[in-house]
Amino acid sequence: MSNVIVVGCGRVGSQLANMLSDNGNNVCCIDKNADAFANLGRNFNGSTVQGVGFDEDVLIRAGVEECDVLAAVTQLDNTNLMCAEVANHLFGVPHVISRLYNPDHERAYMQLGIDYVCGTSLVAEDVFSKIVSGHGSHIDTFGEFEVLRFTLDLSSRDNAKTIRVSELERDHEVRIIAFERADGSASSIPTPDSLLYAGDSILACVRHDVIAQFSRYILD
Structure with missing residues (x-):
């Protein structure tokens, strides 16, 4: 709120x-x-x-x-x-x-x-x-989609430490464009099998009507 x-x-x-x-x-x-x-x-x-x-x-x-x-x-x-x-x-x-x-x-x-x-x-x-x-994550708007950059929050998944890109995209109809490790050690354009870690910096394309649901993955 x-x-x-x-x-x-x-x-x-x-x-x-x-x-x-x-x-x-x-x-x-x-x-x-x-x-x-x-x-x-x-x-x-x-x-x-x-x-x-x-x-x-x-x-x-x-x-x-x-x-x-x-x-x-x-x-x-x-x-x-x-x-x-x-x-x-x-x-x-x-x-x-x-x-x-x-x-x-x-x-x-x-x-x-x-x-x-x-x-x-x-x-x-x-x-x-x-x-x-919210969360200062908005970068741009393209028709029905928002481009967001945010820190990945996995606390809603029983404090899981990782999530696979394919799972995040499939369950929430988003596209993960790129990610950077929390410690800055690596950045990459992901494949479906790439693992994302809590605290990673994520660049994603999200449809307007799923942003409210998807926001649980955005760290405040």
């Missing part, structure tokens, strides 16, 4: 806030227009704060000091960028995601190290996948 702030309560923001809330997260939605909160519907069980999403006082009221993820999904690139910068640099929010309308700004976002979703369709689903993947 994460503490998430969603800035912007339009179609995308309200959909994202409800998806996150339904997934068991603590969600606070910020919008400068109080009427926008009607988009959340009656079943939303998070909180709301009226105000501008890059205002420090507004963010503090929304719980930014205990926030794990902030998603800025208003309809204005400049507003989303300012929200992301304030959350990241002033409050140290671990994971900040910004919606990006104008692809010409993509290079600037990359240079600033801001995670983003570019486009106008399926934005809520893409941001949701980034948040659910």
Whole structure:
């Protein structure tokens, strides 16, 4: 369960806030227009704060000091960028995601190290996948798939020390792209018979709809 702030309560923001809330997260939605909160519907069980999403006082009221993820999904690139910068640099929010309308700004976002979703369709689903993947593991999105880099956690398997690549791929419909031993002694593109050890660094391609299940292998 994460503490998430969603800035912007339009179609995308309200959909994202409800998806996150339904997934068991603590969600606070910020919008400068109080009427926008009607988009959340009656079943939303998070909180709301009226105000501008890059205002420090507004963010503090929304719980930014205990926030794990902030998603800025208003309809204005400049507003989303300012929200992301304030959350990241002033409050140290671990994971900040910004919606990006104008692809010409993509290079600037990359240079600033801001995670983003570019486009106008399926934005809520893409941001949701980034948040659910969590653990700072998200690298990129390709259609229905996320590329993740993470430390392998096998504690859910009765503290087993190893797992075979073929087993991990078969049971969870993922593709292991590469791995590096925990001590840095070796790295490799795996074969189906390769053994992965707890603590190894893994690069994997995971379909959106299995990330929640697969996250038990991602070390917090």
